Amino acid sequence: MGDTGIGAVLIRLRAGRGWTQQRVADEYNALEGRSAKTGKEIGRYEREVRIPIPYTRKYLARVFGVDVAVLDRAVAVSKSPVGEEHSAVGVLQEGPLGPAAPLRSGVGAVSADAVMSADFARFIAQRNADEFVVEQLEADVARLARAYVSHPLLELYVEIKRLRDGAFELLRGRQHPRQTADLYVATSRLCGLSAHVCLDMGDYDSAATHARTARACAEEVGHEGMLAWVRAVESLIAYWTGRYEQAARLAQAGRHHRAHGSIGARLASLEARALAIVGDRAGAVAALVDAERSREAMPGHDDVPGIFAFPTAKQFAYAGTTNLAVGGREHVQQAIVSADTAIRLYRSAEDDDQSVGDLFAAHVDLARGHLLLGDLDGTEAMLGFVLESPPERMSASIVRRLTALGRELSGPQYGGAAQATYLRERLQHTAVLAASPAAHSPELPT
Template sequence: MESEPPLFQILVNDRGWREYEVFIQRFVKAARQLAELEGPASIATITIERRQFYRWMHGELRSAPRREASRVLTFMFQLPVERLFAPAPTSSRSLRNEQVESSSASDWYEHDAEDLVTAAAQESARFAVRAESSNVGPHTMEQLESDIRRIVTTYPNRPVGPAFREVRELRNRAFELLEGRQPPQYTRDLYVAAGVLCGVLANASFDLGRYEAAETQARTAFMCGELAGHNGLRAWVRGLQALISYWEGRPRDAVRLSESGSAFTPEHGTAHIRLASIRARAHGQLQQANDALTALHGADALRDQLTSEDDLPGGMMAFPQEKQLFYASSTHLWLGGGQHLADAEVRAEQAVNMFEAAPADQRRLGEMSLARMDLATARLNRGDLDGAAAQIHDVLAVSARRGTESVRRRLGQFARTLAQSPAAGSPAAIGMHEAIAAHHEHSRAELAPGGTP
């Protein structure tokens, strides 16, 4: 009696990977993803020979695959290697049940309910892609653009980690579509979609304190904008690159990148207002008061001329009035002095009020916290400890739900300024310092640079 084929053969045939050239592409791609997700980096170079693949297909194993190859196979199929190379179940129903039970058990313990709902929606979207006669059609693009609008709208209000995982999955889908064949009219739209998603991943990497990864994602996003010929995307990405430089303490690079972005004229929107506002903060960091104020006035003039919405999907990619106000408050804080501190406080308070006016589930939490940090710093510098403390405690409450590296840094800067102030020994100052220290201790593991998002 002929022996049952290995489960590996059934799964490979079911996925359409029965040819070595097809399978090895999937294997190499999985190895790279595993290296990026779990490490070590050397696993990205793992491959297998043609002869070995066909031995696996026919169950002719002389020994178990070596450890690195086993890890890649487990990552690809979400099943242990021992099970992959055991005889396949005789019933296709039992095979499906086994896969469902294995994946659902691990999903339940590794992801929250929101992740499972998102995964189910993604599975349905992928089915719709396969059901269309071409690689990309109207429904595929409609679904992709709908997912992107949802992501950029909800990102500012969600914890960064779960959002990162969802955006990464969607970006991979866009990449896979671009690798296939699609009607020419959809190629540009796919490049814009992939660029936006890489831009969101860059922003998320930045929020997680992974600046090098953020810069890599931003470069890919800009390349997609170049390939699509989309000035709005190119200008937005240049702004993000300038923002990363600003936070890394490279204000001259931030000025250069923001000026470079201004060369791309989008058809609509706020991208140039954002670039001017970022440039103002960088000039402020450099103590170049005239240039900083000129950039702020330029941003105000562009706001007055604004007649239409962005040609990007909005949400986190838009630059609303309240965000412009707190960029202005940061600029005035850098410049220092009595009048600039007063201007910083006024603009930061206006920004906080506007952020708070949004419905609770639509508030831009990280940006609102940064505006509160500006307001707290301005009040501290004019001796209003109670006013500063009210803002700090609000920031800590939000950061416990949605922590970002930029807010963590600003809290650390505030704590150092507080320790050097004449009121450092007051009960209000001691209370703020202890609350910030406790928050840093609690969030260190989540936000420490070098962790895996």
């Protein structure tokens, strides 16, 4: 392998084990312990779209059981200049204007011209971001995306803002084209995270602004996965601002993008929930079926975990909400099954993958399902998890769900029952605490 570039070496090592690119990524992640490297990234190394930095090569060497020096030599080959024997000397000997003799009389002009080329070469070399900077940014985005679903929002938004603003500055500088493309994707994801921060805080106008910027970054490099994901965020914004038909259309638009991973199931689930709210029962049920089909035929893995993925547990949570909106005893019972399954799946996941927001939503859906079946004891039992949780962990959407459930408990069918009154008061108290500025005091990024 002494004279072989890094891409060919990695392909040879992987092929010798009969592994897929995703298997290499999985082995890497298991060794590194905190990374979220994907098969797509391994493919980029193999195509030499990106050269693995020393830190990455150390773990790749362990994955393949070779000395890291093997990979270092291959990188040196990939980075070595080629074609120098076809330099300007050959052109001067016989160019398109004939023999070089006339040019020799203008040696000074030729030398000055060479200086201009040298200056431009130095200009090209002036980079504000190298492979390490981009790779570290991508690793930070993956870490924040995973932590977002399970950690308090205020622990993360400052770092999200700092990284996003830093990415803006990097893009205003100069990088190699392939690094610029990677920066645009990372920046799109950071803007997407910022949009989710504002969405969870109920600042829908700011969320829409961040989403537009995320979409612009994704469009700049034609990243189908992020374009589809941003449509999902825009659908969420429309849903929580009461524009349900638009929410369904945005989800449908997102499904037109050719993206891999779980985004198809996410978009179909969003469409189903929105259609159920506007009374399109048949459309909602059909979209739920589409979500299941998308999950079964899921093309490839998600590039980034956490908020950018759509785990099976979350899909069940959405199915529960949708079935409640469809209504009817059969669908309410199905909603209870779906919400209960979502909770069970989240509880069995690793701590960092347990979405607090989805656990709240599923418990509220379970409580409402029992309420619709006339089971106040079941309603109270399901609300326990939510009412006993810190109110600062609750997003704006959860506050709205609690408020709506409290209104239902004041309905005439409960005849002012003491248990219904007690639950309504507790829901109202929790909603007020969760919505108060003290629960989310720092100023959010806009």
